[in-house]
Amino acid sequence: MSIRFDSVTVAYDGNVGSLALDALDLTVEPGEVMALLGPSGSGKTTALRAVAGFVRPVSGRVLLGGRDVTDLPPYRRGIGMVVQQYALFPHLRVDENVAFGLRARRTPRGEIRQRVAEALEMTGMAAYARRYPRELSGGQQQRVAIARALAIRPRVLLLDEPLSALDAQLRSGMLAELARLHRELPDVSMLYVTHDQVEALTLADRIAVMDKARLRACGTPRELYRAPTDAFTASFVGGANLLPVTVGPGGVSFAGAELKVETGDVVAGARATLCVRPHLVGLGAGPNQLVGVVREIQWRGATHRLYVEVDGHAVMADLRELRDPPAHGESVSLHFAAEDAVLLPAGVVGDGR
Numbered sequence: 001m002s003i004r005f006d007s008v009t010v011a012y013d014g015n016v017g018s019l020a021l022d023a024l025d026l027t028v029e030p031g032e033v034m035a036l037l038g039p040s041g042s043g044k045t046t047a048l049r050a051v052a053g054f055v056r057p058v059s060g061r062v063l064l065g066g067r068d069v070t071d072l073p074p075y076r077r078g079i080g081m082v083v084q085q086y087a088l089f090p091h092l093r094v095d096e097n098v099a100f101g102l103r104a105r106r107t108p109r110g111e112i113r114q115r116v117a118e119a120l121e122m123t124g125m126a127a128y129a130r131r132y133p134r135e136l137s138g139g140q141q142q143r144v145a146i147a148r149a150l151a152i153r154p155r156v157l158l159l160d161e162p163l164s165a166l167d168a169q170l171r172s173g174m175l176a177e178l179a180r181l182h183r184e185l186p187d188v189s190m191l192y193v194t195h196d197q198v199e200a201l202t203l204a205d206r207i208a209v210m211d212k213a214r215l216r217a218c219g220t221p222r223e224l225y226r227a228p229t230d231a232f233t234a235s236f237v238g239g240a241n242l243l244p245v246t247v248g249p250g251g252v253s254f255a256g257a258e259l260k261v262e263t264g265d266v267v268a269g270a271r272a273t274l275c276v277r278p279h280l281v282g283l284g285a286g287p288n289q290l291v292g293v294v295r296e297i298q299w300r301g302a303t304h305r306l307y308v309e310v311d312g313h314a315v316m317a318d319l320r321e322l323r324d325p326p327a328h329g330e331s332v333s334l335h336f337a338a339e340d341a342v343l344l345p346a347g348v349v350g351d352g353r
Contacts, residue, residue, distance in 0.1 A: 001065040001155035003028035008060035022213040035200035038210030080149030084161040095129040119147040139170040255311030281317040286335030
């Protein structure tokens with residue numbers, strides 16, 4: 001079932017001068033996983049709540065499968081929802097938690113047993129049906145919350161930061177489980193709210209980047225990573241070096257260096273932002289060379305991240321673990337290939353941390 005935001009605007013307490021969501025136009029195709037990615041306060045959870053029916057837009061429409069549901073209460077929308085704090089009933093066993101939504105819908109008893117068993121099997125929790133939430137780990141509780149949402153057989157599944165309360169290892173495992181569920185439930189559309197880039201890049205078919213209540217960009221993970229449309233999207237989807245440059249006839253200039261990159265139809269003399277992903281920056285002499293001073297070195301197991309100050313700007317380089325990394329304060333050269341750089345409109349530039 002498709003999800004469509006038709007110029008949806010939300011203002012809490014009726015204060016239209018401070019919008020929580022500003023004229024959102026976005027369509028989630030049937031069977032698609034769409035990630036809403038953005039910082040806190042960007043409007044992504046508000047968008048999810050508008051679909052669920054927990055907030056009422058001051059203007060615009062929410063449509064599910066082409067049907068206008070803007071004025072329908074949540075229980076009539078047929079939506080499954082998973083939130084970050086699980087929201088399990090502590091006094092009910094796992095199977096009773098999963099059955100709760102079915103009982104609220106007055107599903108026949110025999111069918112409830114069947115659906116609960118199916119949902120628990122699908123989420124790998126069948127062996128824990130008789131346990132209480134307090135007897136489960138955080139990851140297991142989240143699986144139960146997902147099973148409860150799936151038991152009602154929703155056509156739309158909403159997930160609001162579902163993994164944020166889990167540790168890194170559990171989060172990785174649950175990501176794999178969600179990806180598996182997506183393969184096994186190809187007809188279920190998922191709207192997945194997160195501020196975690198890895199979750200969005202790993203799970204989503206497309207990513208909608210939100211900032212300050214507005215949609216900034218929308219595309220496949222590969223599109224947004226390899227060819228971002230602006231500096232904010234580049235920095236929020238995967239992290240990037242964003243360098244202020246001046247466009248010349250055959251490339252751009254930065255910190256006194258002439259860099260050969262594709263400038264497209266940008267006129268010479270214009271200011272722009274050059275985007276280069278840290279893992280595409282090499283150490284040593286090479287094309288498009290930049291010289292700077294090492295200000296920070298971070299060992300990350302398989303890689304070292306270098307922060308090199310070049311003319312007052314921090315340039316990041318993610319390098320395969322170095323046997324003999326440069327010292328703090330040492331002068332080094334960095335380089336990157338022309339095809340690995342993307343020219344963006346001039347904007348607010350940071351160091352990507």
